[in-house]
Amino acid sequence: MSFRARHLLGIEHLSPQEIVTILDLADRYVDLNRRTVKQSDVLAGMTQINMFFENSTRTQASFELAGKRLGADVMNMSVASSSVKKGETLIDTAMTLNAMHPDLLVVRHGASGAVNLLASKVNCAVLNAGDGRHEHPTQALLDALTIRRAKGRIQRLTVAICGDIAHSRVARSNLILLGKMENRIRLIAPPTLMPAGVGEFGCELYDDMKAGLEGCDVVMMLRLQKERMDGGFIPSEREYYHRYGLDAEKLAYAKPDAIVMHPGPMNRGVEIDGEIADDINRSVIQEQVEMGVAVRMACMDLLARNLRAERGAKAMGVMV
């Protein structure tokens, strides 16, 4: 078993072996989740706190379900009614929570790097559920698992990541993960939504969908993050859809067996045509949601093992 991390803050710090370890374990949790009785006790007695400083439905539900299926006591902290609104700083919130001895802290925050800051102040394992435009590691892992199950491998594939790359932490995490696993990555976006210098990450850049999709195995669409835009990135949704929305005509440039992915929630008619999203032969969007729970179970399982080992070692006065 090669997984030594204390926290899961980003894909950046994972080795390819660690990624494979997570995916292998997640595969086993997929089987568990398909049974009628889905209960496991690997987190029994542990406390998991979900702290979402940004609104989330699917990710929070996925983490909550993952924790409950593993037998943890799960608490959702509703930030809207928390002391954060009363002016408490992030570090004070962290210290307060830390004093309650949680074991797993799942955090989403609107500022890049906020989860790293929090992790440095607490004694439990921290899982990044998305920080600003930085990383969303469990999304990249669930995408990798979905691809591996659909394509039989997670190496030597041509993957197009399309759309609002500038505002997307999903794109960054996927870019890093797919790069570590030696895939060919293409980023397709209007130039205003292509972050500066991203070409130096070893991917190919396109501002034309048809050229970028040519011969791809995997097409990852991103949500147009209107809430993160202060205006002026694209002319209009209808022009965006015309040039960058995934429809049958553009998808025809990818390989005939190319799969279509989307991290959700989708804006139908903006970045993806509804028919493509619902096409069971091409779209794996529902599988992504299923893999999400399994991957999160695997991540929390592995982190909990390391946490136990660390605490056990500390109790015995051994350095690990």
Added chain:
Amino acid sequence: MILHFENARLIDPEAGTDVLGTLTVKDGLIVARNGAAPKQAEVIDAGGKCLAPGMVDWGVKIGEPGERHRESFRSAGLAAAAGGVTTIIARPDTTPAIDTPETLEFVTRRATEAPVRIRHMAALTKGRAGREMTEIGFLLDAGAIAFTDAFHVATETKALSRAFTYARSLGALVIGHPQEPGLSTGAAATSGKFSSLRGLPGVSPMAERMGLERDLALVEMTGVRYHADQITTARSLPALERAKAAGLDVTAGTSIHHLTLNEIDVGDYRTFFKMTPPLRSEEDRMAIVEAVANGLIDVISSMHTPADEESKRLPFEEAAAGAVALETLLPAAMRLYHAGAMDMPTLWRALSLNPARRLGLPQGRLAEGSPADLILFDPDAPFLLDRFTLRSKSKNTPFDGQRMEGKVLATFVAGTLVFKA
């Protein structure tokens, strides 16, 4: 239909020549130079007068939609034909602005009422407000030839840089109005002795250079194709020269008024001489004439801006800026020729060839195979300009009552006569 011009002084800006010869037109195209008259050709004896490509006038304001009482497509088209302008490049600073493909389709349909060719520029940002880019892709598909917010200068540089970046990815040409609005707001004249004497709020000529430098930095950053609509001061020229030498895809224009008039012409608060930007010093005017002659400035435009009497019969500061110029472009340009500032081919390079070339149009040339958009004119014919004889709906010309030389005798668009004196 075959036309054969004989004994014509052929002004060829591409070859840089000005020699007597013949020119044959068939099916709307120039088919031969210095050939014999084909059978069935209608032979036109030019009598030694000039035959030149029709002017391509970049930056014409037409009042449709919104201000049709000032200028309609029909009146502008008639004025253009009479003035020797065979292609109008219309501005999008209408009411509302031409900032959606739907509005562009409307003006494109309306423009068929004009006897000359009309191409439309579209706004670069919605409502020309400088905040959100327009649907540049859809507008290109609908036929927009270039993108500009006309005289409105965007102060939100980040929004502008995004618009430039997006335009670059589509290969669109953007046109800037180089001006630092922080300095020029409220100005009615160029700051200096004259504005002080008249007590008019002035703007430093430096505002133009600051605006130009900002735009050029954005061009360097984004790689967009860029044209500065009007360079009118000497201090802007080194920046323009550096940008061109550095290989940026940059061109520049100036207006006929800034080439032929200066700030002193405003005289006793004559509002027909109020322009955007304001008329400059004589030193600036001479520097700009020199820059056109040596090719640093590429394009001369009329910057035709119709304004009704009510908007001009106001105190100078409150009066509308701009002048009609479609019908005075040629005689005003002849002032530069008669003064010896530039020869005919050089003048026509800026009046027809360069604007057409920059906009990707086949017009503006005398070469075989080019569209037969031609004007026959007498560069020496003298007249006294009476503004009420203008075909434009608005009569706001600064040349009213002035002695001028240069008359258009006939104008052809695609080989068809559209104006005859």
